[in-house]
Amino acid sequence: MVNLSVATFGGGCFWCIEAVVQHLKGIEALKSGFSGGFIKNPPYREVCTGRTGHAEVIQVSFNPDIISYHDLILIFMTSHDPTTLNRQGGDKGTQYRSIILYHDDTQKEIAEQVFEEVTSLYEDPLVTELKPFEVFYNAEEDHQNYFNNNQDTPYCEIVIDPKIQKLKKMYADKLA
Template sequence: MENLSVATFGGGCFWCIEAIIQRLKGIKSVKSGFSGGFIKNPPYREVRTDRTGHAEVIQVTFDPDIISYHDLVYIFMTSHDPTTLNRQGADKGTQYRSIILYHDVEQKEIVQQVFEEIKSLYEDSIVTELKPFEVFYNAEDDHQNYYNNNQDAHYCQIVIDPKVQKLKKMYSDKLVD
């Protein structure tokens, strides 16, 4: 029986973060969805209005014997801009905020450690929201595995491809062959 853990991250459009994290060794599943807000089971069309309080996030199930939570957080934090409030690139609104929803005190402490480790990488202060995990709502099926299913889409080529290429250069030892 595998000893699996769960992590929840949001850093702009969930398609981007999903594409990065699912390429790492030790990842068992990645689901795109919503968390951090106050509306129960919101559809995407409501979340994108910026009135639900939810962020676009991914829920990651991983094997900590293969990839540590520390490494996941570090890769997540260096795969998007954690210094822009409620925005990633052209995506604007609280639903695109940088957020980590920790599942226990140990995860919270690891996130705080990573924040200290990476703050010198950025000119501006890290604004990533850190809060306890409460609930995750799956996004609709057409949002799952988006990049892998739509690599010819303009958004994938312009926005996600460069992030995947950066991942390959920076973390080749952590990638699935």
């Protein structure tokens, strides 16, 4: 039996991060949702106001024998801009912040190590929030597997597809 690990992180719209991560080897399950805030079971429309404290995140169950937490976080940190506070592209607000919610001290240490590794890749300082995981709330079903279900929409073509192309170029050996 495979012993799976769980990771929770967000960097802008969860549709983007979900689309990138679901292409990786070793991903067993993935859900888009909300975490890091103070409102229980928030609906998407409420999270979009920025008043719930939640960030749009994904929660990933992965096989650490196939993809390490280190590689997962490295790919995450290079698939969005971790130097823009509460913003990714046209998406603005605290719900779009860059955040890693670690599940144990080992994940925290690995995330800090990856921060050190990627700092030199960016001109501006990293603003990715690093905090302990508390709770995850699933987003509504129409937000799950969004890119695969809506590839022809302008948002997917303009915003998400370039992230997928970058992933294929930088991490071809990690793709499923």
